[in-house]
Amino acid sequence: MTERVTLITGASAGIGAELARVFAANGHRLALAARRVDRLEGLASEIAAKGGTKPIVIACDLEEANAGDKIAATLAAEGVELDHLVNNAGFGVFGEACKRDRAEQLGIIDVNIRALTDLCLRFADQLVKNRGGILNVGSVAGFLPGPGMAVYYASKAYVISFTEALRGELGPRGVRVTVLCPGPVPSEFQARAGFMPGVDSAVLNVSAADVARDAYRGLMANKRAVLPGLGIKIVPFLLRFFPRGFILAAVGRFQMRKR
Template sequence: MTERVTLITGASAGIGTELARVFASNGHRVALVARRADRLATLAGEITARGGAAPIVIACDLEQPDAGTKITAALAAAGVEVDYLVNNAGFGLFGRALELDREQQLGIIALNIRSMTDLTLRLADQVIRNGGGILNVGSIAGFLPGPGMAVYYASKAYVLSFTEALRGELAGRGVRVTALCPGPVPTEFQERAGFQPGFDSTILNVSASEVAKAGYRGLMADRRIVLPGLGIKIVPFLLRLFPRGFILAAVGRFQLRKR
């Protein structure tokens, strides 16, 4: 029988690292994917030291078009199949879209959208065959238009829409499909995006560890969407109370005030 693994992208930091720890602590053998091989090796050593199965380390830049081919080849070489796929890798940039670097913004699309879609389509047959699940890490941003982080917000709207549609298509196939949509989380994301956490981070903040635990529980319970933290849970409800134009203007004023 082919050994099964949980593939986690963006595992070298933040929520991805915590997801690896949570899955490993619950008996999953994990395959860790990110650019930084040294961090992956350190995490793999930690998991093994705690009694977990030795992780598979796949150092790979997911922004590159051939990333999916490299990952599937590494899994085949290790003689494993994926039963759980965790598409966590992603980044954003803060600022006005027309003022930010075009290539970097296209990189957001390559990582947050193309890579997630590619891996899902490549590995879905394995997930279905093994009766596992797919956890796509989105954001509360996916529910909103985002002046000040336009491409990032749009990318997370794609993650949410794609995940919900895939869940509908796979209904009855014995596969869990869940979107994990956290609010502000204190990780390296903010530094790379180019802004300092503000009042929203203070009142909506949930740690990366708690987000990962909520995501794992939600996936295993086959929940459609997981919104970690009490503050975040009310956001979709509040959005139904106001016109889209009002939300657009309010988010724009709030976001651009961070400049």
């Protein structure tokens, strides 16, 4: 029987690293993909030291068009198939869309949308065969328009919609499909985006470790969506009571405070 692994992208830090720890603690063999191979190797050694099978480390940049090919080739060379796919890699940049570097913003689409979609479609047959699961990391931002981080917010709206549609298509074929929608999580995300955590992080704060645990439980329970923390759970509900124009203006004013 071909050995099965869980592929986790963006596993070098933050939620991705914590997801790797949770999956490993629950007996999954892992394949970890990210740009920073030194961090991946450190995490792989940590998991092995705790008694798990040492993960397969795949150094790749998901902004590159051939990243999916590189991941697939490495897994094939290792003689493994996927039973779970965790699309965690993603980033955003802060600032007005028309004033930020265009290439950088297209990179958000490459990582948050194109690579995620590629991996879901590329490995769908294996996930059906092995009756596995897909966990796509969205964001509470996906429920909102996002002036000040327009491309990032829009990319996460895509992740939510695409994941729910995949659930409709793959669910009847035995695949669990879940979207994770965290709020602000203390991690390297804010520094890369170009802003410091604000009052939203203080009020809605849930640790990366807690997010990962909730995500794993939600995926295994075949939940449609996981929104970690009470504050985040009520956001989609509250949005029903406000006109879209009001929400747009409110998010814009909030984002302006991060300047």
